[in-house]
Amino acid sequence: MHRRSFLAATSFIAGLSALRSRSALSETSSPTHRLAQRRFDSADGQRHYQVFVAVPVADPPAEGWPAIYMLDGNAAFDALQQADLDLVRDHALVGIGYEEGRNDPDNRDLDYTPPFSLDGMTFPADPPSMEKAGGGDVFLALMAERMLPQLAKEFSLDPTRRMLWGHSYGGLFAVNALFKQPDLFRSYYAISPSLSWHAPLMLHAEGVSQHRAVGQSELVILYEVVEAGGDERRRARLQRRRMIFDEMFKRLGARADIALTHRAYPGENHGSMFGVGMRAALARGVPK
Template identity: 85%
Template sequence: MRRQRGFHLQTNRSGWLKSTELLIVPAGPTMHRRTFLAATSFIAGMSALRAQPDMRLRAKDALSEAHSPTHRFAQRRFDSVDGLRHYQVFVAVPVTDPPAEGWPAICMLDGNAAFDALQQADLDRVRDLVLVGIGYEEGRNDPDTRDLDYTPPFFLNGTTFPADPPSTEKAGGGDVFLALVAERMLPDVAKEFSLDPARQMLWGHSYGGLFVVNALFKRPDLFRSYYAISPSLSWHAPLMLHAEDVSKRRAMGQSELVVLYEVPENTPGDERRKARLQRRQMMFDEMFERLGARADIALTQRAYPGENHGSMFGVGLRAALARGVPK
């Protein structure tokens, strides 16, 4: 049974719905895991500090290569501007004719893993939605590439925000990747598959969730809905609080922001982990307070006790599919 607390609901002058809620949701069953292909073996050994989801980089068994009674599948390839990174975009399009305004769409980061996790039962729930998985060309992904693409620049307004502990990862290319998504990927996919520009969601987990929040701050009109799962908001903290300070506002109406996150269990005696979790929660609390007070954002936050960082990938994916894209 769900318990709800701290719910606030109102409409602003423009008539848009503004809501802020905190829901405590019991943990669901553990996400089913299939045998990893050899191409993913090195991911399994990466530290959790790399903020990686449970990734399957070769979507060989995904529905994208199978028949579905509800959707047809396509793949498109894109390159970074410098030609060094290569992306595979997976698309699932309803088999019926699109509405006059075009299809609403959910655009998912870590697209290889997202499409590999899809089942026909998931597609049955989104018969009127296009799913777009923004992934990496098969066999070319590595943690450094993902870290670079999904993390925002940590130099902001003349200040460099250091990592704690110091990081050796290649990072800070999020704005460049966001430009690629906004100016090349989305326009091409939208034109070819008849997407409704007013009803699109950006979804991401972990570093992908960090990218989603950064996208909201940098391009609030690009998507109608921003869906962040266990976002790594404490990365280079307090960077994202300063990013919120100088963030852009939506031109009209509200951006929907949904943040879903796990509630880690305390480990007795692990003081370093406890301190890290406390800093994380402080960052979340401050960010939620700020975003909940903004007239241009409709914020929903949900905590999932008993889930962990990896399991939230599947939990968050199916929560987004169930919610859909608001009008």
């Protein structure tokens, strides 16, 4: 799965382009949501995050708004239409992106991929990768310790009803987050997740993963159907991908602390699953 293949989508409603700009304008409105942006920096000061927030214009419930946190936030908010916000009139949306813009693959590669050394084992890539990678746990700590608490306080977001949504490497991050911090989100939506990255790393990660303290985490995995074909190396990778997915579904489906839903989408491709998966999550919302 190519690291630069996340969807190039259409623009949002009038006024959001001004919101995304680096001008003095920091807030605007839609008929259903108040739109804002906030800035965070990585702990080492090397990466700079632009966070886009859409909060319902109504008064929040006592417990706060349920919230859907979307990785690749620049692309996610670019893809949103007012019809999408109409689906989530009682939800806040948070897009976690980069100041450098939607096409910032080096930083997302680093942030969204888990360390490829785990439990004393190192899992090499095939083919060997030159990308910056393996910073997923550091990024998850930034989200858990700074982003989520600050955003929850400022925008009245319910800490018990939040969803983490990600596509491709973002989907890989969502599954890794479930394994590392299962109580951080109520739902984990992984769209076309790159579960075969450094295989069998993620199967090993599941085997040593944390379990939710009380109740179940909702995990939804939606993915395209990849047709077999190509040269021998590609066929081997597709076979490994199918094996990883099948084994992961078997393991996760047997866990009492996870409510698993998985669905294949024939006719879709890796890029088109971005929009398909985003709108599936908006239509579902965060369960109570």
